[in-house]
């Protein structure tokens with residue numbers, strides 16, 4: 393298997409989900425978002441979570457990150473139970489999370505500033521990261537002067553600059569048009585192939601999932617379980633040529649087949 | 665007329681016989697200046713100044729011809745002549761300082777407390793739900809009615825003035841802060857947690873700057889309310905201050921001095937509120 397040839401980054405961490413379930417009780421309403429998910433994310437892999445909207449993908453990321461605690465089961469990172477956000481993890485959100493009163497430079501350096509990193513080092517690391525995400529020349533711009541895609545680049549740079557061992561991304565390209573989305577996906581692939589940290593990436597876009605991932609986790613509709621783990625055996629570095637690989641089309645057809653029965657009944661299952 | 669040369673009006677292209685009627689709109693005919701141009705601004709301000717001048721002229725006329733009693737409204741020219749004397753008088757400096765101290769104290773008390781209470785109510789949603797109706801009701805209460813009680817408790821002087829002005833300014837500041845806290849995108853809090861921000865960093869570096877667009881108008885209203893209450897309270901309980909001087913002159917039937925005091929207070933209010941608005945706009949431009 394080609395996935396076995398991927399060199400495992402020594403610094404990245406493995407994540408294990410041990411039968412995690414999540415039930416929300418809000419206003420007398422009970423929502424079982426996640427029934428039970430057990431899975432292991434090997435270190436240094438790009439894992440994508442795909443599933444119908446509302447099935448609990450964002451919740452799953454929150455649980456891995458420790459922003460929320462599961463109602464059943466637990467998450468471990470290299471064997472250690474997760475109890476809250478760790479400094480070696482970082483999250484990119486779906487919505488615009490740039491700080492609109494700060495410049496691009498100060499946005500990217502924000503996490504370092506909070507962590508008490510010296511100003512000169514902040515500057516150096518932020519500049520390198522701005523270059524990596526292709527925002528050179530925009531250091532002094534404010535978010536309102538940037539397009540949606542550029543704002544997400546800022547958010548990605550702000551996460552990457554922390555050199556996280558695990559990067560969590562919740563539909564980071566969800567609000568972008570398709571071309572921008574595909575191009576940013578390509579750049580994320582290029583960056584990831586250099587850094588090789590562990591990534592848990594949420595999307596509902598089948599092509600995006602295949603182009604980015606080593607492994608795709610397919611979730612069922614709510615209350616969700618992990619339906620299938622699909623290994624994407626496509627060569628790296630993955631360029632746009634991956635589109636013309638016959639296996640790409642096969643994977644896409646496979647994912648469609650897995651997701652179709654989930655999609656059309658989603659609206660029926662609400663809460664009980 | 666029908667068979668010979670066509671009349672001039674048929675030269676004008678007529679509407680085609682379809683439902684999409686072409687309407688001929690005459691363009692660039694109007695000599696009225698357009699909004700945004702310099703001519704427009706000149707027209708606006710010119711008209712405003714003319715209106716003011718006309719108003720003063722009318723009053724002047726009415727006062728001089730005796731249509732309005734001198735004990736109600738002296739001629740503006742007389743008030744204008746009196747103004748320098750009032751400003752130069754020995755009391756004026758003390759009055760101005762007294763009012764400034766009261767206003768300043770009220771703001772120093774009301775602004776931080778208003779912001780902190782607003783943030784706290786936004787943070788603990790139950791407390792917010794319980795207390796918000798009280799706050800918004802307080803908005804409608806003329807707090808001036810409490811002055812006799814404060815007078816009994818604190819005596820004649822600046823304390824009751826500061827207390828009531830601060831309380832009045834506190835209401836809009838805390839309400840706007842609460843609204844800001846509630847309407848803030850939850851992403852900001854998530855970001856703070858995800859970057860392991862401590863509480864200080866969360867508020868000072870993320871939540872407060874993000875709320876500036878709502879904080880600034882609240883503070884603006886708070887400052888103006890404090891000014892109004894300071895002057896009003898000085899009418900009632902003070903022994904010094906701009907408001908006191910107006911009511912004092914009036915009790916001595918010195919109508920020109922009374923009016924001079926009124927004009928001074930009006931001018932100071934205009935200057936202050938203009939400065940507050942301009943500062944607010946600048947802060948928002950810098951932070952938005």
Ligand SMILES: Nc1ncnc2c1ncn2[C@@H]1O[C@H](COP(=O)(O)OP(=O)(O)O)[C@@H](O)[C@H]1O
Pocket residue numbers: 416417418423425444445446447448449450451452614
């Ligand atoms: N804090 C919460 N309180 C109550 N219900 C929630 C909460 N967060 C998420 N849910 C519910 O859990 C389900 C999964 O949500 P989410 O994880 O956002 O789904 P996805 O990201 O897959 O679209 C949804 O039905 C949502 O309404």
Ligand SMILES: [Mg+2]
Pocket residue numbers: 449450451562563
């Ligand atoms: Mg989601």
